[in-house]
Amino acid sequence: MGLAVFAVRPGNAVPTSQKTLPATDSATTPHRTRLYLKDGSYQIVMSYRISGKLVHYISAERDGAEEEVPLSLVDLDATHRWEKEHSPDQASDTSASPEPPAIDPELLKEEADRASLTPEVAKDLRLPEQDSVLVLDTFHGAPELVPLSQNDSDLNRNTGHNILRAVINPLSSPHQVAQLKGERSDVQLHVASPVFYIRVGDDTVPPTGGTPLTVDTHGASNAIKTDPASSSASDQYVITRADVRTGVRDIASFRIGLLGTGQSQEDIVETTSEVLPGGHWMKLTPKQPLDFGEYALMEVISDKVVNLSVWDFGVHPVAPENRDIIKPEPKRPLTLERRRPE
Template identity: 50%
Template sequence: MKHLASILIAMLLFSLLPGFAQGGGDKRLILKDGSYQIVTEYQIAGDRVRYKSAERGGQWEELPKDLVDWPATDKWNKEHAPDAMAAAEAAREQAEQNDAAAIDKEEATERAAEKARMPIVSPGLRLPDESGVWVLDTFHGTPELVRLQQSNGDINKNLGHNVLKATINPMGGSKQLIQIDGERSRFQMHVAQPELYVSLDVNDDSVPDDALKVDTHGASSMPKDKNNYSSPNSHYVIVRVQQHRNLRVVAAMNISMLGKVSHSETIVETTSQILPGGHWMKVVPKEPLNFGEYALMEVLSPQEVNLDVWDFGIDPTAPENKNTLSPILQAK
């Protein structure tokens, strides 16, 4: 009995020694040579370590205590203890939730920016997230967005915003002309004060060589610049063009008066407004337009204009324009 009591006391003392572990899942005894033993429990008894191998049926085995890298063993077992593992898993889940929240916030920001680039101009009708100039027309009581093309550029070539700069020359005379092919624009509006929307941050590399026929005769013109786009500082006017057989003309005398006249039979001033989101400028003629042919001109500065214009006509009796955008009715 005394011998049995001595064994029980010794085991109790072992349990109080540092490094004793029992149960609670697999642990490791990491050795100084870099290898390790996977154990279910271990005891330190003097200069020996007794352990149950998790790989060999749980039999008690021994090894010298000084072969064990105790700092590495304690560190690994603490990091992989059930509480530590649970904390690590909770931290991982929280990190995933934070990442998901950040992604949701980024997506919400992108959606908001996309909507800002596609403002509503009429119930159920948004501007597209595209470049160029669009006109809000009304055909038989239905609002429609019509995309204008610069000059007489082909629809498959010129969908953006070209800039052909020319210096305003008041002494140039009437010989300096902007010529647009065709007696009549293929874009006919059915309202007297159409709303025009000009994109402001377009970066268009495609500049067709045959988009416009220009006879400057001394006006200081610059070559077509690539990567140009409309600036919020640009000013827009609507010029009534002179119709000839198979040709429409903007005379240089009209160009020389841009920005200098308050009343003119051929130049109609406009009001402009930058829409929320900064992608679109709304341009509206200050007075109703009469039946006829017109061109939207961009005044780049008090001395320069863009000779690539957007042509359109006013004709309430004209057929509906092709490839228009119509309102999308929301389901009730």
Template identity: 30%
Template sequence: MPALLRGKKLVLKDGTFQLVRDYQRNGERVRYLSAERGDWEEIPAVMVDWDATAKTAAAEKSEEDALAKKIHAQEQAQKIETVMDVDASLQVSPGVFLPPGEGMFVIDGKSVKPLEQVGSQVKTDKKQYLKRVLSPIPIVPSKQNVQIPGTRASIRVRNGQTEFYLREAPADPDRTTPIVKSSRPGESGPEVELVRATVKGNKRQLESIKSLFGEQLEEKRNTISIQRWEIAPTVFRFTLSEPLPPGEYALAERLPDGMNLFVWDFGVDPVTGAKPTTPLKKKN
């Protein structure tokens, strides 16, 4: 099917018209660029119905304006629908909305990134185990390390002064949630800790646990203070008091029997040309 020709109508007195891309009136002659043939042609000016040509041009301009308004209205309606799809009631910053669905999200400047849960591993500390084996009396406490495989998280942020949002599902025993827990959660809302990981070999260590005769003696982890705000039913905001320095981190939920082994990991990359950030104080 040939493409539709677009141009102006040069209306003639006999009721026909020439479809032109442009025209020039020079005295008794009219020179026009034919939209059909692509050549400049001439006809006597007396053959042109100038009033009809002007009225036709005005009518076409009105139709074009109406079409442009209709398209603009459709685009605006589509934008409104898009905003409603991401829940306009949860605007986390000007023009930035929390995506739908459950999970943990990090705000990095004007972008919202979902954090994926990764499973951490509990490994026995080999040096501590060797001490216990060599000791004549088994009073050396055992030590286990909670680790994440790999040296870097896949999600990276550049804005150390970031925020986190956790959306949980309303309580429903028949509903499956994508948020994984290693035991039953508490009933007072999510207790989330921000832990700075220590890279050791090809793993990121989050916590070390010492125990003796089956009793836990000590938990050691580098936690950073965050504050929790409930901004909507089952939606929680976590804020920092200071920017995070570059490094590897994980958000871990505290459960009745300890740290959830399924954590949300991320890394903070240094900003080029930025001054070194003062390390954050450990949470007591």
């Protein structure tokens, strides 16, 4: 016949049925814990187990006596919570690797969006926010970003994105469609495979106030209009080799319909395009190395329309360094400065 057990706070007598257990080796002695009761009191025990409607425990306060208490009087939630908070393993894990603070997903997204505006294109070299078209060059073994200006012989040079639309007759033979002043571009690259970066979807391009222009394209439509606009990720770009003559560089037409077919065209180098994460920049890579000479990067707007406002450059490995370049900026290590007492 079992005896009723009445739980009280430590230090008070607890009438219960009990029997003394043999002493155990210190290496196998259970860890002391608290068995909480629903009235807020607790017993310090070496171990406990639930058997039906009773909880059997070994008292740490009464020399290892085995006692029992009705399960209905035991607060198991409080008991488990105390065990979790005071577990030696839990304490060591918490001190060794505390949980990092939670970061708002919206803040992470905003930070990723900001970083995508100025992506890294080489070690410690990032694209800027203010320029629309840049080219990655290498000078004396170091990477550099060179801004490219648009040149259409009729409008002032600018580093924005002007569009001078020209409809090219797909059946006409190659002929001059644009003429650039000077025999040499201000920008001279030093590598045969430069990489171009074009800002796309940029709503910050300021209006130029341009008015419609009429340009003689020798067989193309003369309904030409200039307007400021940003590049689209769907636009194509080709590199055309300029025909250098006295005081000018001539740009010839080409067969737009042959682009992407694998058929080569004289003085035309096609490019592969890739939109960088974030959708703010497009990366253009020539499909073949560029020989020494003068070139222009031309935008193909549709299957019949090109942008005659081109970005001109040359390829000459021994040319001097370009102006207004952007160089890598290594991150400076954080240092603590000594402060003198005031």
